[in-house]
Amino acid sequence: MPDAVADAAAKLQLGDAPADNGAKLQLDEETGEWVSKGELKKRLAKRAKKALKEKNKDANDTSAAPKAAQDAATTKKPKEKAEEGPLDPDAMFKQGFLNDVYNERPVKPVFTRFPPEPNGFLHIGHAKAIAVNFGFARYHGGKCYLRFDDTNPEAEEEIYFTAIEEMVRWLGFEPYKVTYSSDNFDRLYELAEKLIGLGKAYVCHCGDEEIKLQRGGEKGTSPRYRCKHAEQSVEENLQKFRDMRDGKYKPREAFLRMKQDITDGNPQMWDLAAYRVLDKPHHRTGSKWKIYPSYDFTHCLCDSFEGITHSLCTTEFFLSRTSYEWLNKQLVEFQPMQREYGRLSISGAVLSKRKLKELVDKKIVRGWDDPRLYTLIAVRRRGVPPGAILEFVNELGVTTSNSIIQVTRFEQTIRRYLERTVPRLMLVLDPVPVVIEDADEFDGTEVTAPFSPKNPAMGDHKIKFTKTVYIDRSDFREVDSKDYFRLAPGKTVGLLQAPFPIKATSFTKDEATGKVTEVRAVFDRETKKPKTFIQWVPAGEGSGSRKCEVRLYNPLFKSDNPAAAEGGYLNDINPESEVVYPNAVIESGFDEVRARAPWPEAAGEDKQHKGGPESVRFQGMRVAYFAVDSDSTDDKIVLNRIVSLKEDKEKS
């Protein structure tokens, strides 16, 4: 975003209640959005209903019940089964702001564009911009360009072009054309000469301080005025502009200014810069140009060249709309329409390029794609499905206000999406072997495990049952108590899909570490319905189980607002943001899940765009949702926790 625009937007506090909306709006305190009274009422009613449902659900939680009981629970309660289907994926285009934007200009075909500056990796906020621009065109049967806004060769790098395009496709969108603002440098130059010819632009030699004074001084309260350069003749301006082009001026010695309307209250009309001298080679045009057009000169004209019908951008460009329309009217036939929607941010997420770079350089994170970050490459590496991101944006809806969304809300959408879509496997984070002494007759037999207890269409797979199985350390207690329902000496627990529940008889301990090293148990053939079922993984060669490293992620920062933390955001790093389990084990069904990935196929991850390791996703039953990390090799599996199974109540 150009600094001047950001400053102007900040001055007018565009993040506050939108002033340009006729309807009476009210603040939705949960999302930070301004919505109509009716919409707020609807939302509150929906939330109240959901809270009640959660309460009832907690009371009837069946996750630890026997399989038969689980089946019964899902068939007996049709309401829960039909629960929370995904929202209409086009909801954000059918109502509210985007519907209004279309109705303002109900033309066909629709053309939109997503116009990133190739100066960094995209972040979660950009996912909204992609969903809005590409989605709007798709919904209306139109086309969306991916246009690299590459007018600032100082900050641009090849790697960002590739990464940005990859992200658009990963989110499931196909650009109509990939274009570059720089493709138009010749045409833009000619139009700049035309603007000079119309007496609407002049070459200025003033410095920053002088320009500030012309625009009303530090506080903007003194009278605005134009400098003497504004009086130059068309011929003189043309000559000077050509001299700029031909390298006769050094950077800052001269720049081309539009002659707009300094009496207008909008700072975007105070003779903005159109061209500046910059002695930098450009990655596409090489050293052909010594002058480069500004955002304000370039963007609106490129929109017109590409026939953009609806130019959708974020609210900090609200004031720029005036100069956007002014310039197009001076120079071109086709008039695009710019409209502005609110930015999306996630609380506790650092998105500034400088801060991200510092985190990477100081090795606080594993790289720009570290799963704790909110760049899109990081969110992808963590395993968040592209469809879940689109669902999140759609659920939030699009309005004119900026929203800072709690990370727990993002995670809740991801969780719901994964719950519906991914297969289930058994995984043990911190394994303890349990020897079932009377299991000889079952040793090496197979049990059948469904990939989804809720969706039989996902099929099932076989798991070897072995006399020694691994269970999680947290599922065994050396000393039993009445309110404890998992394994303990003399206590029975169910093993999911196993022939019988087991009862612990004894255990051994490493005296040096105090850790249990082995539990001995027997089948409990009497207890038909143990209170709890736990996951297990077969042990030994031939069981097909695999060792893996599991990385559990928590928020990178201790607070929701790291920028405001005492001593700065680096002082706010959460020491528990990554917890590694190096000796986890996963059952053999993992091989099938890996071979079938992406499972399910979805936007951005289909036959054509075969996903990377992160598209191998599953629910580790009773543990969390996981995806394969890009650090994995043929010999070593590394898994990332995408999200926990349930929201951590403390966090929310």
Ligand SMILES: Nc1ncnc2c1ncn2[C@@H]1O[C@H](COP(=O)(O)OP(=O)(O)OP(=O)(O)O)[C@@H](O)[C@H]1O
């Ligand atoms: N947080 C956000 N929420 C929604 N849209 C965004 C957000 N950030 C950027 N965009 C939009 O994405 C498009 C491309 O953005 P570009 O990379 O040029 O943005 P930017 O504002 O410089 O981003 P940043 O400075 O945050 O990296 C623009 O239309 C911009 O308005």
Ligand SMILES: NC(=O)CC[C@H](N)C(=O)O
């Ligand atoms: N109009 C827009 O969407 C602005 C895009 C531009 N690349 C910016 O953020 O600076």
